[in-house]
Amino acid sequence: RKEVEQDPGPFNVPEGATVAFNCTYSNSASQSFFWYRQDCRKEPKLLMSVYSSGNEDGRFTAQLNRASQYISLLIRDSKLSDSATYLCVVIHNAGGTSYGKLTFGQGTILTVHP
Amino acid sequence: DTGVSQNPRHKITKRGQNVTFRCDPISEHNRLYWYRQTLGQGPEFLTYFQNEAQLEKSRLLSDRFSAERPKGSFSTLEIQRTEQGDSAMYLCASSLMYSSYNEQFFGPGTRLTVL
Numbered sequence: 001r002k003e004v005e006q007d008p009g010p011f012n013v014p015e016g017a018t019v020a021f022n023c024t025y026s027n028s029a030s031q032s033f034f035w036y037r038q039d040c041r042k043e044p045k046l047l048m049s050v051y052s053s054g055n056e057d058g059r060f061t062a063q064l065n066r067a068s069q070y071i072s073l074l075i076r077d078s079k080l081s082d083s084a085t086y087l088c089v090v091i092h093n094a095g096g097t098s099y100g101k102l103t104f105g106q107g108t109i110l111t112v113h114p
Numbered sequence: 115d116t117g118v119s120q121n122p123r124h125k126i127t128k129r130g131q132n133v134t135f136r137c138d139p140i141s142e143h144n145r146l147y148w149y150r151q152t153l154g155q156g157p158e159f160l161t162y163f164q165n166e167a168q169l170e171k172s173r174l175l176s177d178r179f180s181a182e183r184p185k186g187s188f189s190t191l192e193i194q195r196t197e198q199g200d201s202a203m204y205l206c207a208s209s210l211m212y213s214s215y216n217e218q219f220f221g222p223g224t225r226l227t228v229l
Binding site: 004008042043044045046087089099100101102103104105106107 | 145147149154155156157158159162164169170205207209217218220221222223
């Protein structure tokens with residue numbers, strides 16, 4: 001079983017749609033959670049951190065459920081420019097030591113069409 | 115540009131040859147990571163440096179792979195006797211050790227093709 005699992009999609013949605021991505025992680029010692037965005041043939045870039053209380057950044061809302069080991073990302077009012085791969089990312093606390101190494105999911109491909 | 119830079123951006127080599135990639139992190143960042151990404155997958159961790167010390171290596175990093183960060187600034191990743199399975203995007207990332215958000219900044223990557 002992969003440490004971080006995502007539905008690879010692709011998700012094809014019209015402009016203005018609301019789309020949600022889900023992610024599960026297997027290591028209960030995971031301590032930090034993020035969504036990264038990766039455009040085609042580009043490097044990953046941090047989209048937002050994810051907190052237990054949930055957090056929102058404009059049209060983007062992230063949620064974390066530690067009990068279910070589940071992370072979500074909601075995008076409202078989708079724009080053409082939102083088309084990208086969205087990577088679910090966790091940092092584990094391995095034996096009390098965390099060097100901040102990122103464990104990525106496979107990524108979910110989103111295409112927003114006119 | 116003060117971001118993470120990587121060279122070369124593309125490398126095509128024949129099986130069995132050695133290749134070396136370079137990463138220049140953001141200047142004040144003391145943490146440096148190497149990841150590998152294959153098509154359709156997320157990046158996978160390879161190794162981590164804190165300043166010049168290599169503190170963690172993934173099991174993915176076979177004996178043919180070696181990484182250095184001699185002065186705690188730039189880093190090199192060398193692959194000896196390349197195999198076709200080494201074809202991938204090699205990504206370097208850097209961060210500040212005490213950054214509250216643990217944000218890692220990625221370079222544009224080096225795309226390796228082994229023929």
